[in-house]
Amino acid sequence: MLNKEQPDTLDIWSDQVFDVLLAADIKHVAYVPDTGHARLIERAIEEPSMEATVLTTEEEGVGLLLGAWLGGERGVLLMQSSGVGNCINTLSLVQNCRFPFLTLVTMRGEWAEFNGWQTPMAKVTAQSLELMDVLVYRAEQSNEAAELVSAVADTVFNGDLAAAVLFSQRMIGKKEWAK
Amino acid sequence: MVKAPKANIDRRDILPQLFPKPEDWLFVSGLAGASCDAAALTGNGPNLYTMAGTMGAAVPMGLGLALSAPDRDVAVINGDGEMLMGIGSLVTVATAQPQNMTIVCQDNSMHRETGNQTGHTAGATNLETIAQGAGIISTMTIFEPDEIPAAQAFLADAPGPRFLVVRILPTMPCDFKRNFNMAECRVNFRRHFLENNNSSDNRN
Numbered sequence: 001m002l003n004k005e006q007p008d009t010l011d012i013w014s015d016q017v018f019d020v021l022l023a024a025d026i027k028h029v030a031y032v033p034d035t036g037h038a039r040l041i042e043r044a045i046e047e048p049s050m051e052a053t054v055l056t057t058e059e060e061g062v063g064l065l066l067g068a069w070l071g072g073e074r075g076v077l078l079m080q081s082s083g084v085g086n087c088i089n090t091l092s093l094v095q096n097c098r099f100p101f102l103t104l105v106t107m108r109g110e111w112a113e114f115n116g117w118q119t120p121m122a123k124v125t126a127q128s129l130e131l132m133d134v135l136v137y138r139a140e141q142s143n144e145a146a147e148l149v150s151a152v153a154d155t156v157f158n159g160d161l162a163a164a165v166l167f168s169q170r171m172i173g174k175k176e177w178a179k
Numbered sequence: 180m181v182k183a184p185k186a187n188i189d190r191r192d193i194l195p196q197l198f199p200k201p202e203d204w205l206f207v208s209g210l211a212g213a214s215c216d217a218a219a220l221t222g223n224g225p226n227l228y229t230m231a232g233t234m235g236a237a238v239p240m241g242l243g244l245a246l247s248a249p250d251r252d253v254a255v256i257n258g259d260g261e262m263l264m265g266i267g268s269l270v271t272v273a274t275a276q277p278q279n280m281t282i283v284c285q286d287n288s289m290h291r292e293t294g295n296q297t298g299h300t301a302g303a304t305n306l307e308t309i310a311q312g313a314g315i316i317s318t319m320t321i322f323e324p325d326e327i328p329a330a331q332a333f334l335a336d337a338p339g340p341r342f343l344v345v346r347i348l349p350t351m352p353c354d355f356k357r358n359f360n361m362a363e364c365r366v367n368f369r370r371h372f373l374e375n376n377n378s379s380d381n382r383n
Contacts, residue, residue: 028246051246053275055239056267063236064271067207067243070228070368071251072376075243090233096361 009142010173014039016146017104018047021076024153026102027051028068028075030061036106036172037078058083059090062101069099074157077103081110081125081166082118091132094162101134101162102153111169126166135163142171186322186346190285191353193345194220194256196327197283197334202226205244205372209237209257211292212352213285217256219355225371228364229357235265238272238282245277245340248376252279259286259300266309269342273314278339287347295349310342320344 018040021029029044029052031037044052055061061077068075079087084105094101108115109122126136137152139145145167152163194216198204201220206227208217214229221227230237241255262269262284272280288301300306307320317337321330321344330343358364 028243030243051275053242053246053271056270059236060239060242060265060268060271063233063239063268064243064246066236067240067245068247069243070240070365070372071205071244071247072369072373073247090236092233093236096232097365098362099365 008173009171010036011039013142013145013171015043017149018043020146020150020153022047022049024150024157025074026076026153027073028053028065029078030055030064030075031078032058032061032080032083034078034080034106036080036167036169037104040078040104058086061103062087062090062093065101066093066097066099074100075102077101078106079103080106081108082121084125084128084164085121088128088132091129091134091162095133098160100156100160102156103134103164104149105164105166106172107166107169109169113169122169129164133162135161136166137163138166138168139171140168145171186286186288186348188321188324188327188345188347190216190287190345190347190350191219193285193327193347194283197330197343197345198254199331203252205248205251205253207237207241207244207253207255209255209261210234211258211261212287213237213256213258213261214357215352215355216285218357219353223358225367228368231359234261235268237261238265238268241280241282242268242272242275242277245280246275248372249277249279251376252281253277254281254283256283256285259284259288259298259306260290262306263299263304269310269313269315272340273310273316276316276340280340281334282340282342283334284342284344285347286344287349289349291349291351306344307342310344315340315342317341318343320346322346 058079065075109118208214208229245253288298290296
C-alpha cells in the first residue's frame with residue numbers, strides 16, 4: 001500500500017517520471033500490476049488525458065502500443081523484470097514494424113530480494129531486451145530516474161526506436177512483502 | 180471427445196458479406212489464412228494491417244488501435260489458433276471495453292497452415308463461451324450460411340466490444356497474394372490513418 005499522508009521516496013520520483021510521460025504526450029499506459037510501478041499506475045488511471053489499460057500478460061502491451069501508434073498516439077509499457085521474458089517473441093514487432101516502443105521496467109531479483117523465483121529472469125533482463133533490438137538504459141538512483149526517462153523518450157519518439165529504462169531494485173526500496 | 184457442430188460457411192466469401200463496405204473499417208488481422216482473407220477483402224488496402232508472426236498479438240494490436248481511434252470502427256480478423264495463443268487478451272478487451280472494437284474469429288477447428296492438425300475447438304473448447312466468461316459484452320457464433328444476416332445485424336447493432344465466431348469449412352483461404360513488406364504496410368497504414376483523422380500526434 002502506498003502511504004498517502006507522507007509521500008515516500010518512491011512516490012516522489014514516480015511523480016517526477018509521470019510528469020515526464022505527460023510532457024512526452026504519452027496517451028496510453030499499458031501495465032501489469034506491480035508494486036514498484038504502483039504510483040505511476042495510480043497517476044495514469046487518474047489522468048484524464050491518458051488511457052490506462054491493465055493487461056493479463058506483458059506481451060499484450062507490445063501489440064497494444066503498436067496498435068496505438070498506428071492510430072497516431074504514443075504509449076508506454078510498465079512491467080517488472082519477469083515480464084520482459086514474456087515479451088520476447090512479440091518484441092519481433094519492434095524490428096519488423098520499426099515503431100517507437102518505450103517500456104519502463106522495475107527490477108526484481110537483484111537487491112534485497114526475498115523471493116528467489118525472481119532471480120533467473122533478473123539476471124538476463126537487460127540481455128534479453130538487447131537481443132531483441134531494444135536499447136537498454138538503467139537508473140541506479142532515484143534522483144536520475146525522471147531525467148533518464150525524458151532523455152530516452154526523446155530517443156524513442158524522435159527516432160522510431162525501441163528502448164527500455166530499467167529501474168534498479170535498490171531505488172524501489174526494500175519492501176515488507178506479504179509472505 | 181466432444182464434437183463441435185458441423186460448420187457450413189465458406190471462409191472465402193464470408194468477410195465481404197460481414198463487411199460490405201470495408202473502406203469504412205480499420206482492420207488488424209492475425210497470421211495465416213485470416214490475413215489472406217482480410218487482404219483479399221481490402222485488396223491489400225491501407226486500412227488493413229496484416230501479421231505473419233507474433234502469434235497472439237492481433238487482438239492486443241486491435242485494442243490499441245481502437246483506444247487511440249475511438250471514432251473509427253476497428254475489426255480484428257483472426258483464426259482459432261491465433262485467438263487461443265492470446266486468449267487472455269479477451270479479458271483485457273473486456274476490461275477496457277472499447278465500444279468501437281469487433282473481433283471476427285474464423286474458426287476452422289484446425290491448424291491448416293502447419294498440416295491440418297486438430298485444434299482445441301474441434302473438441303471441448305468453445306470460444307464464444309470463453310469470451311462470455313472473459314466479460315465481452317456481445318458474443319455470437321454462426322455455423323450456417325442462413326445465419327449470416329443475423330451476424331450482419333450483430334456487427335451493425337450489438338454494443339461493443341463484439342466477438343463473432345464464424346465456424347468455417349476446412350478449405351484453403353482466399354487465393355490472394357498479400358503484401359509481406361512490413362515496413363511498407365506500416366507506413367501505408369499510418370499515413371492513410373493520419374491523413375483521414377484529426378490525430379493528436381502527427382509528428383512521427
